[in-house]
Amino acid sequence: MRIGLLTEGGYPYASGEAHAWCDRLVHGLTGHDFEVYALSAEPRQEALPRYELPHHVRLVHSAPLGDDVPAGRRRTREPRKGRTPGRRERRRFAESFGALVSAFATAPATGGPAGGTPHGGASADDPPAVPAGAPDRSVTSKADRFASGLYGLAELAREHRGLPALLRSEDAVRLLESACHGPHALPAAHGAQVDDLLAVTAGLARALRPLSLDWYGDGRAPGLGGVDLCHATSGGAAALPGLLAKHFFATPLLVTEYGVRLREHYLARAASPLSAPVRALLAALQGALAAETYAQAALVTPGNTHARRWQERCGADRARLRTVHPGMDAAPFAAVADAAADDSKTLVWVGSVEPAKDLFALLHAFAEVRRAEPEATLRIIGGVGRDPQAPGYLAHCRALAAQLFPDEAADARTVGENPVSFEEIGSPEVPSLEDAYASGAVVVSSSVIEGFPRSLVEAMLCGRATVSTDAGAVCEVIGGTGLVVPPRNPRALAEACTALLGDPDRRARLGAAARARALELFTVEQNVAAFRGIYLELISHAPARPAACPGREGVPPQPFARPAESHVPGRWAATDAAARAAVPAGRTPSWALPAQEPAAALPVPAGAESGGAAGVRDVRQPVRWGATGDPTGATGVKEAGQW
Known part of the structure; x- marks a missing residue:
């Protein structure tokens, strides 16, 4: 299968234990093809030392999370090349960005699933977010608004390359200001000044940079739309391309966190010189993104119970959590x-x-x-x-x-x-x-x-x-x-x-x-074996997608339509080709029939027992049992292929 490996922090260009784990995983799973999509804070990531990649790593895409996206990595699909955002694009942006901001910049009516302040918002002692008698703005509705705004911005980015400029525009600042000064805003955001709003919009533009990359394709061209599984090696920005692949192409998403990205963000912001409103709003954004990641992931694999508790606190479903300890080279x-x-x-x-x-x-x-x-x-x-x-x-x-x-x-x-x-x-x-x-x-x-x-x-x-x-x-x-x-x-x-x-x-x-x-x-062996099983498990439960298993024009895709022996060189391949050629016209070959179909109900062509005109016996014919209890023919001689 094709695995889209989503990384943040430099693999395969940087060093460190987290990146060494990715390298050991790729080298251990030689039966799959990997495509690496790397995000980095370094503007010239390609100049850093790079791991030696095995032959089954088919391609490597890299992009910085800086302010400017190189022209070669921007989306090229747009209504008119060079056209600035028009009224229609600005209206769509205002709707989606407004929903996104209103979701993470407002306080929930309760403490949420974490029972506290998982996103830097209200605590249990804060007043209700809505007046008495008004509809309850539950955590679920906030998550829905966040998802609606996030994917709305992603769809806008697929059609127009001006999203980075819109995220830093005056319209974005005004929408953020309206949410921060509204009646349901986070308590820490009420005192946000113009400088704070500009800093938050800059942080938003940086966090949402993956929306504007050209990594996704259309399901036929190379990109995340054509992979079988997206594996994000951390939460946060690395998981965002996987969320878009899940939204646009129904690609399963696997998220592995050995160090919870949201926890690292909280620790980093606590020591930063940013003002309290900026820290609170950016922490709320990261918390909402983490909750959406956990909600959409087919499986989340924390590296230990401590990380698992953090993920559960942020709303992850216990049924989709599976602890996989990091693999270290012994x-x-x-x-x-x-x-x-x-x-x-x-x-x-x-x-x-x-x-x-x-x-x-x-x-x-x-x-x-x-x-x-x-x-x-x-x-x-x-x-x-x-x-x-x-x-x-x-x-x-x-x-x-x-x-x-x-x-x-x-x-x-x-x-x-x-x-x-x-x-x-x-x-x-x-x-x-x-x-x-x-x-x-x-x-x-x-x-x-x-x-x-x-x-x-x-x-x-x-x-x-x-x-x-x-x-x-x-x-x-x-x-x-x-x-x-x-x-x-x-x-x-x-x-x-x-x-x-x-x-x-x-x-x-x-x-x-x-x-x-x-x-x-x-050990590495334990870790690689665990992910080998997880990959097969997730792909076995994933529905057949045209991007992953395309069929002929007008014919729906049929995964596993060819037997495994047809891919083996030598006599197996020749036998498979001869068997296909020997099937009578209009007859469905036995390997294409469902395994649960009773063999006795299948039609048997005349002369099949003796070889027939084609000289090929139907291996699905019911077995006849002799007086001795052995499967024999009428003459008491066992027939080849009956068991």
């Missing part, structure tokens, strides 16, 4: 020896240094560990994270370590050393990631915000015992193979580390159990 860690029952006193932390990792708590906890284990050392291995505050946070961590642990020297002639070291992967001391985990007796994680803890899985694959804080999917990943403590509790973290450092046998048992659990649940 081969590089196979050479790391199991944790030996020795007297090593080294703690290792591996990851990207940023405030969410709470290294301050780890350093204070290590100060307690040193009182119980004076020979203990701590290695912090990792570079600066993507958080804008990460460089300054790393500098503060180094200063705190120097303050808590002055350099120690054995005597007056030796150079003092700090028991805490800051290192990076690739340095002479830590040439590879496997060396980082192998250098420690216990691997520590102190995060206060965490999604799927990849570093803990890597430590488990290396057979290392772990001490981690209860954040994100940590408990789900660790199971009973490590110690878990509350976050922001240095004392509990220190006690757990001290307990494992003082018990080598326990470390060895936990490390062996951790490796067995990781190899059972979190």
Whole structure:
């Protein structure tokens, strides 16, 4: 089948674990053809390093989410080339954009399915969105208005290439202003000023950029209209092309989220310098888009229970949720020896240094560990994270370590050393990631915000015992193979580390159990096998679409009309061709008949038992049973092809 792989963030042009997962998935499913549709914030994405693509990746489309879409990626279908939006287009835009804005910029009458403020809107204490006696504006009606506006804009973009200009026009600002200052607007949006409205319309134009791309075709030309299945590797902008393919061509949509995009948006907006009205409106837009994605997806595959709870909170149907753990390559860690029952006193932390990792708590906890284990050392291995505050946070961590642990020297002639070291992967001391985990007796994680803890899985694959804080999917990943403590509790973290450092046998048992659990649940093979089954399941339930299985003109499409043997070269293909040629005129071949049709009801041509004029026996003729209970002919000789 043809799979449209929808990505955001750069695959196949960028690097990182999320993109490496896409690469492993494509290389693992060699029985399908892939078409990659990549969205990126980078204006020159094609100049970035690119993964080596296998032969069954038929094409790669890429487009930035910037302000300008290159001319080669715009839709070319329009009433008149070069024509500016006319009165009819502006009226259609006003209707669709007004419905879209009124859906996400207004507060629901209740807290919604999440029971709170999933879209940055009203809480349970807010006044009703409608006066007494008026029709209830339920969450369902808001979702319908959002869908109507979204697909209305998409249809306008299919006919006219001026949608990006309309999204930034004065008409868009006026419609947004009317919704923000209306009686049912989000409380945070009431104070929106002109600068805020301009910032929101710019964010809307960026978020809806996929509507104006030429990725969809007409069901016959190459594009998402001709694929059998759309697989969005994240929510948000990556899933939007899949929603349009579902709307225009009834293409099934599969959404995989290993890090919930809406959660990431909330975290990013909380630290942004934007005003409160802008943050609230853009968060409401992303929440409404996530709800529409979950409603239209044939199946949503979260990577862990933590992500699954977020999706359910945003309205996803439990019946269409299926947890599929991320697949990680276990081969590089196979050479790391199991944790030996020795007297090593080294703690290792591996990851990207940023405030969410709470290294301050780890350093204070290590100060307690040193009182119980004076020979203990701590290695912090990792570079600066993507958080804008990460460089300054790393500098503060180094200063705190120097303050808590002055350099120690054995005597007056030796150079003092700090028991805490800051290192990076690739340095002479830590040439590879496997060396980082192998250098420690216990691997520590102190995060206060965490999604799927990849570093803990890597430590488990290396057979290392772990001490981690209860954040994100940590408990789900660790199971009973490590110690878990509350976050922001240095004392509990220190006690757990001290307990494992003082018990080598326990470390060895936990490390062996951790490796067995990781190899059972979190390998590439498990992940690829799960998606292989999901692809076949979804396509088996999808209706026959002309774009996916076209027939002859005037003849409806017939999926699986040819037997599998007809595609096999050699004697099977020749036998199939000979059998087709031998079918009498006007007779329906046996392989084209429904399997449930009784064989006794089929017509049998004269002379079929003895070979007939054509010399081909009908294999669907009822079997005759002899006196001995064996299928035989009248002469007691078994006839070929009767079983």
